[in-house]
Amino acid sequence: MRDWTRQKTERATRMDAAAPFADGKVVAADNATDMLRRVIKSGDRVCLEGDNQKQADFLASCLAQVDPADIHDLHIVQSGLVLPEHLDLFRLGIAKKLDFSYSGPQSGAIARALDQGKIELGAIHTYIELFARYYVDLTPNVALIAGVCADRDGNLYTGPNTEDTPTIVEATAYKSGVVIAQVNRIVDKVPRVDIPGDQIDFVVEAPRPFYVEPLFTRDPGAVTDSQILMAMIALKGIYAEYKPKRLNHGIGFATAAIELLLPTYGEKLGLRGEVATHWALNPHPTLIPAIESGWVEQIHCFGSEVGMDRYMSARPDVYFTGKDGTLRSNRLMCQNAGLYACDMFIGSTLQIDLAGNSSTVTPDRIAGFGGAPNMGSDAHGRRHVSDAWLKAGREAAGDSGPLVRGRKLVVQMVETFGEGMKPAFVEELDSLALARKLNMELAPVMIFGDDVTHIVTEEGIANLLLCRNADDVEQAIRGVAGYTPVGLARDKAKVEALRQRGVIRRPEDLGVDPMEASRNLLAARSIRDLVTWSDGLYSPPSKFRNW
Amino acid sequence: MIPEEIVRSPSWYESSARNRIAGVLDADTFHEILGPAERVMSPHLELFDLPPAFDDGVIVGRGQLDGKPVAIIAQEGQFMGGTFAEVSGAKIVGLLRAVTAAAGTPDGVSAVLLLLDTGGVRLQEANAGELAVSETVRALLGVRAAGIPVVALVGGRAGAFGGGGIVTACCSHVVISEQGRISVTGPEVIETNKGAEEFDSRDRALVWRVTGGRSRVLLGGADSYVKGDVASFRAAAARSRNAAPPFTLETMAAEQERLEKRLSSYGDCRDTPEIWARAGLADPASVPDIDDDAFLALLSEREIKHDAR
Amino acid sequence: METFTIRAQARASLPGTGRQAIVGVVASGNLEVLLERSETGDAVVVDVTTSARGFRAVWEAVVADFIARSSPGGVRFSIHDNGARPDTVTLRLLQGVKLLETQP
Numbered sequence: 001m002r003d004w005t006r007q008k009t010e011r012a013t014r015m016d017a018a019a020p021f022a023d024g025k026v027v028a029a030d031n032a033t034d035m036l037r038r039v040i041k042s043g044d045r046v047c048l049e050g051d052n053q054k055q056a057d058f059l060a061s062c063l064a065q066v067d068p069a070d071i072h073d074l075h076i077v078q079s080g081l082v083l084p085e086h087l088d089l090f091r092l093g094i095a096k097k098l099d100f101s102y103s104g105p106q107s108g109a110i111a112r113a114l115d116q117g118k119i120e121l122g123a124i125h126t127y128i129e130l131f132a133r134y135y136v137d138l139t140p141n142v143a144l145i146a147g148v149c150a151d152r153d154g155n156l157y158t159g160p161n162t163e164d165t166p167t168i169v170e171a172t173a174y175k176s177g178v179v180i181a182q183v184n185r186i187v188d189k190v191p192r193v194d195i196p197g198d199q200i201d202f203v204v205e206a207p208r209p210f211y212v213e214p215l216f217t218r219d220p221g222a223v224t225d226s227q228i229l230m231a232m233i234a235l236k237g238i239y240a241e242y243k244p245k246r247l248n249h250g251i252g253f254a255t256a257a258i259e260l261l262l263p264t265y266g267e268k269l270g271l272r273g274e275v276a277t278h279w280a281l282n283p284h285p286t287l288i289p290a291i292e293s294g295w296v297e298q299i300h301c302f303g304s305e306v307g308m309d310r311y312m313s314a315r316p317d318v319y320f321t322g323k324d325g326t327l328r329s330n331r332l333m334c335q336n337a338g339l340y341a342c343d344m345f346i347g348s349t350l351q352i353d354l355a356g357n358s359s360t361v362t363p364d365r366i367a368g369f370g371g372a373p374n375m376g377s378d379a380h381g382r383r384h385v386s387d388a389w390l391k392a393g394r395e396a397a398g399d400s401g402p403l404v405r406g407r408k409l410v411v412q413m414v415e416t417f418g419e420g421m422k423p424a425f426v427e428e429l430d431s432l433a434l435a436r437k438l439n440m441e442l443a444p445v446m447i448f449g450d451d452v453t454h455i456v457t458e459e460g461i462a463n464l465l466l467c468r469n470a471d472d473v474e475q476a477i478r479g480v481a482g483y484t485p486v487g488l489a490r491d492k493a494k495v496e497a498l499r500q501r502g503v504i505r506r507p508e509d510l511g512v513d514p515m516e517a518s519r520n521l522l523a524a525r526s527i528r529d530l531v532t533w534s535d536g537l538y539s540p541p542s543k544f545r546n547w
Numbered sequence: 548m549i550p551e552e553i554v555r556s557p558s559w560y561e562s563s564a565r566n567r568i569a570g571v572l573d574a575d576t577f578h579e580i581l582g583p584a585e586r587v588m589s590p591h592l593e594l595f596d597l598p599p600a601f602d603d604g605v606i607v608g609r610g611q612l613d614g615k616p617v618a619i620i621a622q623e624g625q626f627m628g629g630t631f632a633e634v635s636g637a638k639i640v641g642l643l644r645a646v647t648a649a650a651g652t653p654d655g656v657s658a659v660l661l662l663l664d665t666g667g668v669r670l671q672e673a674n675a676g677e678l679a680v681s682e683t684v685r686a687l688l689g690v691r692a693a694g695i696p697v698v699a700l701v702g703g704r705a706g707a708f709g710g711g712g713i714v715t716a717c718c719s720h721v722v723i724s725e726q727g728r729i730s731v732t733g734p735e736v737i738e739t740n741k742g743a744e745e746f747d748s749r750d751r752a753l754v755w756r757v758t759g760g761r762s763r764v765l766l767g768g769a770d771s772y773v774k775g776d777v778a779s780f781r782a783a784a785a786r787s788r789n790a791a792p793p794f795t796l797e798t799m800a801a802e803q804e805r806l807e808k809r810l811s812s813y814g815d816c817r818d819t820p821e822i823w824a825r826a827g828l829a830d831p832a833s834v835p836d837i838d839d840d841a842f843l844a845l846l847s848e849r850e851i852k853h854d855a856r
Numbered sequence: 857m858e859t860f861t862i863r864a865q866a867r868a869s870l871p872g873t874g875r876q877a878i879v880g881v882v883a884s885g886n887l888e889v890l891l892e893r894s895e896t897g898d899a900v901v902v903d904v905t906t907s908a909r910g911f912r913a914v915w916e917a918v919v920a921d922f923i924a925r926s927s928p929g930g931v932r933f934s935i936h937d938n939g940a941r942p943d944t945v946t947l948r949l950l951q952g953v954k955l956l957e958t959q960p
Contacts, residue, residue, distance in 0.1 A: 224885075226943050417941045421908055458943040483914045483942040514947055515954070520556055528725075532838065542752040547725045547759060547835055563881050583878045583890050596857050598907050598936045600882045601890055625883035 007176035014039050014178060015201065025154045025197070026186060027204045033062040035202065039178050040066075040142050043073045046095070047140040047172065050080035051163040051331065052102065052370065053215060053303045058182045058206035059144040060085035068093040075099070077138045079127055079164055079331075081106055081368075090118045099138055101125050102368040111366045114438060124444065127371045128335045131164070134171035143172040143179045146210050149190055150183045154197030157190040160304035160312070160327035161212060166195060167332045173199035184209040191324035214306040214541050216282045218256035220524045221546075226458050229507065229517035230413055231257035234346065235266055236510045237461045238454060239275045244388040244409055246278045248338045248375045250347020254413040254456075258346070259286040263293040263523040280337040280375075283308040283319070283327070285540065289523035289533045291318055300337055301329040302371065311537035331371075338375040343388040344409035345375040349446060350418060353429050354474045354486070356449030356464055358412055361431035366438075369446065376447040378408045392453055395465040407465065410447060411454045416482035423484035424457075425477065449473065455480055458514075459487075460506040467503060479504045557777050559702040560726045564606050564621035567662055570777035571700070571784055572610035572619065579608040581638055589634050592627075595671045600626045605635035607642040613785050615657040618646045624664030624705035631710050632669035636679020643686035650693035658788040659690055659697045661718060666733060667709015680710030687717050688794070696720060696791030700780050701769065702727040706758065709733065716768075719791035719856060722783040723760040723769035725839065730758040752835065753818075761834055761842060762819045765826070767809065767853030772846060774839045792856050801855035858909045862902040862919050869898050869929035872957035879955060880948045887937040887945060891928075891952045898929030906937035918942045922949045931956065 003009075017038035021031040036059070040046060048063065049056040064085045074095040081087070081103045089095035090113055099122035103110050113119045125133070134140065145168060148159035158165050172179050180202040181195075231254060238244075239258075249255040262276065277297045281287070283305040290296055299318055304327050312319040312327045320328045338345065349358040360367060382389070382405075389406030397404045414424045435443035455462040455477060462476040471494075479495040481487030498504045507514055524530045527544045559567060568577055581587045583601030592599045604626035609618050620639050622629040631639075642659075649655050668676030687697055696719040701707045706728030707715045715721055715729050723729065734748035747753060756762060763769040771787055773779040792798050813822045823831035828849075834842070870893070880888040887906075895901055902919050922928075926949075933949065940948070 225947065226941065229943070415941065416943070421911070421939065421941070483917050488913075488917060514943075515950060517947075519561060525558060525561060531836075536836065536838075542750050545751040545755060547755050547761075565878070583888075584876050584892060593857070596907070598857060598882055598905050598938055600888060600936060601878065601934070623881055625881045625886070627882075 011176045011178060014041070018202070022202055024152060025200065025202050026152055027202050029058070029204055029207055032059065032204045033065045036062055036180070037066055037070060039180065040071055040074070042071050043075070044141040045075045045077050045138060047078045047134075047143045047168050048076060048086065049143065049145040049164060049168060050078045050082050050086060051161065051303065052080055053212050054146050054161040054163060054210050055080065055083055056144045056146040056182050057083055057085070057210050058208070059146075059180065059204065063094065063144065064088045064092065066094060072096070075122075077130070077134070077140055079130055080104065081110060084109075087113060096120055097122055099123055099125065099130065099133070100368060101127050101130050102370040103366060107365040107367040111364050114366065124366070124368050126369045126373045127331060128339070128374055131167045131332050134167065139175045139177070140168065140172045141177050143168045143177060145169060145179065145181050147181050147183045147194070149185045149187045150181055150200070150203040151187060151190050151197070154181070154200035154203055155190050155193045156181055156183070156195040156197070156200055156203075157192055158194040160309055160329060162194055162329045163303040163331045166330060169195050169199050180204065182206045182210070191326070192322040194328070212306055214544070216251050216284050216305045217307070217540065217544055218251070218253055218284070218286055219527055219544055220256070220260055220286060220522055220529065221526045223253055223257050223260065223519065223522060225517050225519065226415055227254045227257040228261070228519065228521055229458050229512070229514050230254050230415070230456055231261050232265055232512045232517055233461060233507055233510060234258055234411065234413065234456050235261060235269060235271070236512055237505055238346070238409065238411055238456070239266070239271055240269055242344070242388040242391055242409055243275050244344035245275060245386070246342045247276055247344040247346065248280045248342050249284070250345075250372070251282070251284070252348030252413070254348050254415075255346055256284070256286040257522070259284060259290055260522040260524055262290040262295050264521050266295070267293070280334050280342055283312055285527070285530050285538055286524070288530050288538060291315065292533050293523075300334050301327060302331045302334040303329045307538055307540045310539065311534045314537050335371050335374050338371065339377070339379050340382055342375070342408065343386050344411065346409075346411040346413060347372065347376065348413050349424075351424060351426050351429050352412060352414060352455065352477065353426055353449070354477055355470065356452040356455065356473055356477060357429060357445050358447045358452065359429045359431040359444060360446050361429070361434055361444050363430055363434065366434070366444070369444070372446050376410045377451045378410065382406070382408075392465055395463070398468075407453060409453050410451050411456060412447065412452055413456045416457050416459065416484050416487060423486065425481035425484045425486035427486065457482060460504055460509070463503050463505070466501060472498065472503065476503050559724060559775050559777050559780050560704060562777060563625070564623040564662065564664065567777060567780070568606060568610070568619055568621050571660060571662070571781045572612055572617070573614065576611040577608055577619070578610065579606060580642065581607065587634055587638075589632055589672065591633065591672050597671070603632065603634040603638070604629060605638045607638045609656065612658070612660070612781070612788070616655070617658050617660055617788075618642055618656045619660045619662070621662035622664045622703075624703040627669055629665035629703070629705045629711075630667065630669030631665065631676045631679045631683070632672040633675035633679065636676060636683065640679065640682045640686045643683065643690050646695060647686070647689045647693045650695055656695060658695060660784055661697055661699045661714070663699055663701050663707040663711050663715055664703030664705045665707060665709070665711035666705050667711055676710070680713060683710070683714050684717050687714065691719055691794035694794070696788055698722065698784055698787050698791070700784060701729055702760070702775060702780065706730070719794070720771065720787040721769040722771040722773055722780060722787060723763055724773050724775040724780070725760045726775055727760040727763070727769075728755065728758040729763050729768055734758070756819045756835060764846065765823060765834070767805065770853065770856065772843065792854070798855055805853065805855045857905060857907055858912065859905045860912055860915075862904065862916055864900045864919065864923050866898045866900050866923050866927040866929035868927045870927070870931055870953060870957060872959070874956040874959035877952055877955040877959060879952045882936045882938050885939050885941065885944065887935055887940040887948055889948045889952045890934040891956050892932045892934070893930055893956070894932045895930050900928055900931060900933070902933040902935065904935045904937065906935070908937070908939050914942060918945050922946055926950065926953050928953045
């Protein structure tokens with residue numbers, strides 16, 4: 001007869017083996033590696049929490065110390081592979097297979113490890129795809145997670161960076177897995193319970209607090225006139241046209257410029273209360289002036305941002321906060337919100353081809369996807385309507401019948417030339433060369449052209465919704481590609497015809513004067529200005545200060 | 548509502564050297580000497596495959612401030628770091644010497660305004676640059692000896708480092724904003740030579756705590772503290788032109804005494820909040836974070852004045 | 857570095873009486889443009905010194921579009937460029953002619 005409780009038995013065996021290294025649920029830092037040896041078995045699926053912002057860095061270094069003779073062939077299933085220790089596991093032969101979403105700083109190292117056969121790649125996912133697979137076929141046997149503090153019963157306070165933790169723990173704890181949390185401190189009482197102790201098996205006080213990098217802080221001092229011009233074009237040609245109220249912004253400087261123009265240029269256009277009132281967004285410091293000027297009703301966050309904690313605690317009408325007063329973020333919920341509840345995604349990219357496919361892949365790097373493809377895609381399962389969504393759908397269909405569904409606005413902002421005068425518009429994406437080199441069946445594309453509705457450059461807007469065939473799309477893209485080789489190869493007559501049709505809109509067509517695009521339009525011109533706007537509540541990290 | 552501090556524009560920090568000159572002087576009174584069309588440029592940069600600037604990053608000339616004639620020198624901090632070099636140095640020295648020669652004549656000026664924005668000597672022209680710094684110091688002291696005050700205005704991106712720090716210290720009066728910095732050895736250079744444990748140049752709060760405007764004015768490295776807008780710099784320049792001390796042996800002896808006293812009082816401190824605590828400031832840790840109005844109130848209520856110079 | 861001269865004919869000479877003007881700074885990603893009313897008739901001369909090699913065709917395209925747009929006949933433009941992008945170049949050229957047109 002089949003044993004239907006093998007997983008529970010296996011869990012009990014492992015818990016018993018680990019018990020000598022724990023005092024109840026509490027494991028001393030010195031015993032952490034020994035405990036992991038008893039809890040993890042070769043071939044396990046392991047999630048070593050590596051979120052966009054917080055990582056279980058101490059547990060990662062402990063796991064890297066085990067003898068590969070004892071533990072090997074682990075299958076790592078985690079969203080972010082961002083620490084050197086994460087790669088060490090593969091280099092040392094402790095881990096073998098990898099399913100992930102995002103690599104950021106380790107993107108070069110991953111590409112090398114793949115090339116050398118050190119990593120057997122499962123797939124590169126978007127965040128919510130990987131989270132979804134935690135519940136279908138990539139459920140972790142062991143989850144090593146990170147929080148700010150825990151009590152001796154394992155009740156966990158994640159701090160404002162809750163991020164992926166509830167999603168990982170839910171999948172592991174309710175499928176007979178083992179959950180181990182590293183915390184900065186073990187306390188008598190946690191400020192709030194983000195994860196009940198019931199779902200946590202062990203807690204370890206790490207010798208050092210986990211490190212959080214300020215990823216979403218854009219210094220207004222570095223916003224250029226070109227980015228301001230693009231922001232003016234976007235505000236007039238897209239925000240004012242479609243009036244998207246619910247939206248997500250990317251993390252680049254062009255969208256930071258939009259945030260900083262809302263209280264000035266946006267106010268002049270009379271858009272306050274009409275657009276951008278509800279957000280799925282990380283806590284961007286550059287949004288502070290708009291919040292303080294009464295533009296923003298509500299923001300839900302994927303994660304937190306260094307220095308924003310006191311400000312957000314003081315603005316609970318805007319941000320989601322716990323009863324303790326601090327931010328509660330949640331990546332799964334926020335990604336879902338970006339996918340289904342937002343009318344617009346607007347963000348930057350590195351490369352766009354003639355079909356509007358965009359990619360942030362640079363040669364010899366595998367950075368993964370993170371959440372951008374979900375933010376930047378039209379959810380075909382959406383059924384509720386909004387004015388912005390319907391308008392976009394009707395433009396695309398050229399029709400407004402009862403069976404014409406809406407479209408999410410997916411706007412790509414890009415300067416025609418990037419770093420080192422590298423053209424942003426290309427005949428072929430670099431990711432195709434990468435795919436050929438690594439024999440990938442599907443080249444990594446951040447946002448496919450059929451999801452893109454608009455491309456904004458300093459030359460104007462290409463409205464792909466109004467394009468009726470591939471040639472329209474190509475010439476519309478060439479038409480805003482400026483002096484890049486792709487732009488210079490445009491068919492001038494066709495581009496002019498597209499302009500007459502309103503597919504291409506130049507700054508002058510929109511009534512935007514490039515001579516007015518100056519830093520004096522920014523509501524804040526420095527990080528110090530943001531602190532002033534926040535009434536001293538925002539405390540930027542030292543690297544962003546000039547006072 | 549946009550906070551008033553932010554709309555008070557234009558900002559000194561963000562402005563170009565030419566726009567600072569336009570904002571400091573009375574409207575349409577500036578007459579440039581060796582302007583861009585004369586094309587007096589660095590002969591050296593081409594060797595390094597670097598584009599030159601028509602004014603070599605220094606603009607010199609004459610104009611009026613509140614109706615009185617002044618000479619003005621402005622470094623463009625965005626070009627090559629606003630450095631002292633052969634041509635730019637010669638323009639500075641030449642103007643200072645001309646001011647001295649004209650003292651007491653109908654061409655005499657009421658003050659020299661020195662708008663510093665420099666990382667120090669231009670590495671590509673190091674020898675000429677070092678000479679330019681020492682010639683500038685000598686010519687500057689000559690101007691002061693002729694009874695004409697030299698007012699330094701510091702608040703640009705590059706600060707006043709290297710030779711620029713030395714030149715600043717030789718002026719009759721130093722005006723600075725929060726973002727301004729004065730020092731001789733720059734943070735990156737200290738870190739390179741002594742390690743990040745000695746000075747972490749990426750810790751920008753530390754950099755400003757040590758070299759920045761508030762620290763300098765509290766310690767007497769600068770005399771006037773202003774908000775960062777161009778109009779505040781203009782007002783301070785006009786005020787301090789009349790407040791400058793005479794350039795005499797007594798002033799020098801008093802300055803020496805002041806500096807000795809400062810060294811003996813604070814020479815063993817490791818960081819500026821220690822100095823401020825010892826100086827009796829109520830909440831030394833908050834000094835960098837309070838807003839400009841609160842800091843100006845602190846300065847005036849404590850009557851922080853550093854005479855001599 | 858690369859140095860070249862672009863010569864063109866404008867539709868008309870630039871209005872106004874200003875003799876010379878300078879805009880911009882030779883900072884990274886930026887350029888300075890010195891404008892002098894020194895050419896005869898509607899001739900336009902653009903002297904370019906740029907830190908970025910291999911972009912002469914882009915400069916020629918940018919200058920051609922600019923001249924078609926603002927017709928700055930009689931003006932010599934002398935440029936020191938430190939890797940500015942085309943839109944920044946266009947902006948400085950437009951700022952320069954505006955300054956030259958409006959100054960006394």
